[in-house]
Amino acid sequence: xxxxxxxxxxxxxxxxxxxxxxxxxxxxxxxxxxxxxxxxxxxxxxxxxxxxxxxxxxxxxxxxxxxxxxxxxxxxxxxxxxxxxxxxxxxxxxxxxxxxxxxxxxxxxxxxxxxxxxxxxxxxxxxxxxxxxxxxxxxxxxxxxxxxxxxxxxx
Numbered sequence: 001x002x003x004x005x006x007x008x009x010x011x012x013x014x015x016x017x018x019x020x021x022x023x024x025x026x027x028x029x030x031x032x033x034x035x036x037x038x039x040x041x042x043x044x045x046x047x048x049x050x051x052x053x054x055x056x057x058x059x060x061x062x063x064x065x066x067x068x069x070x071x072x073x074x075x076x077x078x079x080x081x082x083x084x085x086x087x088x089x090x091x092x093x094x095x096x097x098x099x100x101x102x103x104x105x106x107x108x109x110x111x112x113x114x115x116x117x118x119x120x121x122x123x124x125x126x127x128x129x130x131x132x133x134x135x136x137x138x139x140x141x142x143x144x145x146x147x148x149x150x151x152x153x154x155x
Contacts, residue, residue, distance in 0.1 A: 010035055010036075010108055010109070010112060010114070010117075011033045011034065011035045011108070012033065012034055012035070012107070012108040012111035012112050013032065013033055013111075014031055014033070014034045014107065014108070014111060015030050015031060015032070016030065016031045016034065016057055016058055016059060016060070017030060017057075017058045018030065018031055018039070018041050018055060018056065018057050018058070019055070019056040020041065020043075020047075020053045020054065020055045020056070020091075021053045021054050027043060027044075027045060028043070029041040029042055029043030029044075029088065030042050030043075031057070032086060032088065034104060034107070034108055035104075035108060036093075036101050036102075036104050036105040036108065036119070036120035037092060037093055037120075037124070038070060038073070038090065038091050038092040038093050039055070039057070039070075039090075039091055040088055040089070040090045040091075041055075041088050041089055041090075041091060042086050042087060042088040043087065043088050043089070044087065045077075046072070046075045046076060046077050046087065046088050046089035047072045047075060047089055048072065048075060048077065049072050049073065049074065049075050050071060050072060051071070051072045052069065052070070052071050052072075052094065052128060053069070053070060053072070053091070054067065054068070054069050055067070055068045055069070055070050055091060057104070059103050059104060059107060060107060061103075061107070062103050066096075066100040066103055066104060067096075067097075067100065068093045068095060068096035068100060069093070069094050069095040069096070070091035070092055070093045070094055070095075071091065071092050071094050071126075071128060072089045072090070072091055073090050073091065073092045074089065074090040075088075075089040075090075076088055076089070077089075093124050093126075094124065094125075094126040094128060095123075095124060095125055095126070096123065096124045097123055098121050098122050098123045101120055101121060101122065101123070101124060102119050102120065102121045105119035105120040105121070106119045
C-alpha cells in the first residue's frame, strides 16, 4: 500500500531527459518525479508560475519522444537548490495524447511495482482561457522547434 500518495495521483521518482520551451528558446532538464498528470523538472532556469510550455520527454521503451503541453504550477526559481527543494518547476499537463499519457503511466506503474493497477489513458485537454480564475496575465505559450504540437502529431 502506498502511504504517501493516493492511487489517483501516483508519482514515481524517475530521471528522464526533458526539453521544454522558454521565451529565450529551448531549455533542457531532468525529471525528478513523474505522473500521468504532470512532472517536476529539475533545471537551471525554471519558468514562472502559470507559464505554459511544450515539453518533450525521452520516455524509455517508446518509439518516439513523448510530447505534451503543460502549465507551471510551482517554481523554485529563487529558493535554495538542494535535496529538499531542488531548482526546478512542477508542470501540470494541459494537453497530452492518450497514447503518450499511457506510455508515462506504464513506466510509473512499473517503477512503483503496481501490477494490478490499470494505466491511465485518455487525452488531457484543458483550456487555458484567460477568463479562467486559474489563468494568469503572464500566461504565454512557447514552442519547441523540431516537430508538430501534440494535437497535430500523427499516431
